[in-house]
Amino acid sequence: MGTHRTTVATAWMMLVVVLGVLSAPCEGKVQRPDYDDTGTPEFLHPAWMASIPDSRSLSEVTLPGTHNTMAFYGGALTECQSWPLGLQLQAGVRFLDVRLRHVAGNLTVHHGVVYQRAHFGHVLEDVARFLLERPTETVLMRLKEEFSETGDIYAAVVGYVRRHARWDLLWHSRRTPTMGQARGKLVVLQDFSGPDLGMRYGSLDIADDWKVPTLLHVPQKWQSVHKHLAAAAEGNKARVFLTFASGAGIFAYPNAVAQRINARLYKYLSDMAGVSKRLGIVTMDFPAAPLLKMIIDFN
Template sequence: MENHQYFWLFLIINSCSGSGTGFNDDPAIDPRLYNLDWMKSVPDETLISALSIPGTHESLSLHGGPLAKCQVWTLDKQLNLGVRYFDLHGKVTKLMTELIDKNRNKIWTKSSIPNMQQVRGNIVLLQSDTFYRGIENQESTFFENKKLINVEAKIRNIKSQLCDHHVVLTDSAASRLSRPKTLAQTLNKQLDNFVVQHEKSSSNQGCLGVLSMNFPSADLIKNIIQLKPCNCVKGGKIGDGGRKIQVTTEPKPKPTSSTSEQAQPKTEPNITPEAAESTLSGLESTPKFEEKAKPVPEPQAITSGDNT
């Protein structure tokens, strides 16, 4: 059985796409598009759940056939561009447990929602169906039948959840029956157009939660991180830890084998102990968030939050 780990990675950070498409499948990046320290200005008391966070679906799926490849940028490039939610799949439960035990002061494994001050420089874990350490999340219904439907009305409904210590996740790529790249070309443009309009006119700006995407463009990532945090003035007490919620999910439909595409087996990225150790190797040297005078370094490891 596969084991899926979901990580929030916060760092205090041209393509085949055209302007406004939200889609990119070119691995090259102009360093001028980097967003290394976008969380630097987020107030310490802001709950993580109140941020609009760009993320990637199956973040390490860089290879394989048309049904397997979901991303074009390596993990470090995603970090540089501002991605802070990572969806890592692999048979690594035992390995992750060992890494957590070795880096307890750098990894948030509680079910409560932290504020920025509590997790700057750290990893925040989200639970999945097979990994039970970290924050629980609740999926949004922004997308219906591959279309954004009545999103502003839905935001009004989920705002109390975001402000009452619940993490809301929108997985725009969660379809096993479509090619990730083809799906991204359609959904990312819708999402990019919506985020731009949302920033201009929404009375609930920034109340989007985590947006997990395939093949996002640098522009789409930037548009998401430019949103202000959700205004939670009437929400629960800031930083009090929050309440644990129970999340129910509908069973995912199994794909049929009627098309030639589906005959291609989808392979999970091979996450080796060496790769995982390398990913976390820089945690010990990460400056703590109190050291505000130090400049923000290039990301050398998975960290969460600006350390400045």
């Protein structure tokens, strides 16, 4: 079984490398109002949560997020973001999607087979630094095991928190906090077994139709996004809604899907500008600063 798994992983890695080379962009980086694959946001919005009332439940806050937050390497098939984590937070991102490979107690950041040149400690240090500088803010972080199958990352996560941040940085409850309770805290959305480190990821109302086989399937992907955003606006205000606007497939790389879905999302939100509406967490690949600001303004 181990040999077979190694062979499959090697073959997949070779495919990723080949497709990454074949898909290397022929033109420069893009910075549009809806899509940005440059290294720097157009502008920053680091303390936008300061104006949200302390009494408001986090489930009633509309906030932007990034899918596969740390996926910067591996070619067009696996790269989902271009801004470093610190800049994502400064630009207004408040939901992070972090995938960890667990080997002998070590937690390295992966997107599938591709190592993203970071470990969980790097993520925690960036988040802790940001929250120390911006105590009015909170960060939600989905944690998921990826490219390992131990099913037991709890102790490793706890060890990293104690070494690279501090224990009281976390919101230690399954309950959804109010904004006042969450300020200065990292709210773990726990997508793994073990005692409570934070809220359970599975308790959220989630739309993550990530499979987009080809670019011809983008309209179906957008329908899923549109439907769930409408549901978030009308749904149970005590429940956190999470909509993934990201998607990919062998013939539809994350950047190509994001250019098309982000444009639709930007127009959809522009048409509702000026309205106070709960959209929940809106998670994207390669978002642009104006799109993040537009999402934030629904608060």
